[in-house]
Amino acid sequence: MTISPDQIVLWAWGPLHLNATVAWTWAIMALITLVCWGVSRRLTSGPELSRWQNALEVLVTGLRDQIRDVSQQEPGQYLPFVGTLFVFIAVSNLLTLVPFYLPPTGSLSTTTALALCVLIAVPLFGIIHRGPLGYLRHYIEPTPLMMPFNLIGELSRTLALAVRLYGNIMSGTVIVGILLSLTPFFFPIVMQLLGLLTGMIQAYIFAVLAMVYIASASSANRAADQGSDQQGKQQSDQQGKQQGNQQDDQQDDQQGGQASKQTDRSTQA
């Protein structure tokens, strides 16, 4: 039984090989890009707009609202990164309905790649906002003694991101595979429906968590800029606690979803 699409090698040339993960990723990229390109060619700014444009506008507006709610900042600079995380993961999870399709997010390599991107993006946005020294200073806050824990937290949450997504999607695929062999009729379809829900939730969780991490790196900056704004400090403390919770959260997807919603609410507050 194939667990990861990494193991399906379609083409190999020396050490280079093209596996199903990359192939399906390209397919997804092509699909998304084609749809967006086709729709954005005929964008109108009038009151009457096509269904596709309406759908894309709903998507973009929703993403912007979510980012604004979580980060309490203008969403413009975060939208491409966070939005693409969501769109890519959501599309690759939703396509599990297609026969013979293997979601790239079921590959630990893909989720690791995405988590690495987040790992890089967090300090990148932090440095953009606070400057290098300002960003590095947050590792020794509240005391330099906390630096190891901060570093571990940074790494472990990246690992958690990768493993959570991988685990959920892979498990969905595996469960469907197992159920197909046990009860081939009806029940796998229900599980697939459940998988659709799980896939959407995971896409949301991944994107929102990435945004939370990025926002925490730059909202500390905001709190520092606002000086003795007590509320800001409380908010950032609360976010730190939530981050700690997230780092520890390596449990099932439902718990993760609840935690992310809590984070969302706390950040909004």
Next chain:
Amino acid sequence: MQIDWLTVAAQVVNFLILVYLLKRFLYKPVTAAMARREQRVEDRLQQSREREAQAEHERERLHQRLEQLDQQRDKLMQEAREKAEQERQQLLDEARDEREASRQRWQQQAEDEKDRFLEGLRRETTAGFEQLARKALTDLADVELEAQMVHQLIARLDALDEDVRQQLANASASEQVQINTRFALAESQRRQLTEAIQQQLGEQREVAYQESSQLLCGIEFRVGGQRLGWTLADYLDRFEERLDNAIGATPA
């Protein structure tokens, strides 16, 4: 469960490419379209706000204009009313004046008419009375009456002033004294009269007697252009003269 680092690298690159592609084909155009739409909506709203303000302004202006027109109309109405009242008063005054004038004119005419009538009546009465008196006296005149008149003349002669008597005496010295009567005097009467004349004017005086129907009744003494007498014609003439004087004195 293993990580293929080559795949990881490829997926990182793929993801970054996808970020670029979505930025190029999704976020940027869609955000721009929404911004344009928002801008258009905002423009429309701004436009409608401006129009609303303009309409409000226009409404205010028209309202003021209407009020002005109302005031103007009221003023004109008031003026017209005042003018009409003035005109009416003037016409009334004129009518009253005219009525008063015509009344006075009419009154004047009536007065004139009355005066003329009274005048005519007076003249008629006078003439009638005179005629009547003349006729009555004519009818009454007879010898007896004339005898009385002779006595009367004698009495007058006796009562003459000295100056007059002297004048008459001088006049009668060169000229014959003429006595005119209506009826022929009796001889005795002639003698009496002649004696009285001679007594008063002188012994040698001659007296001629003559009858004249113009005297109506009475006796007339003439000498040298002087006349002394007592006749009804004289009385009537004097009466008529006085009547004429009286009528002439009254306003026509």
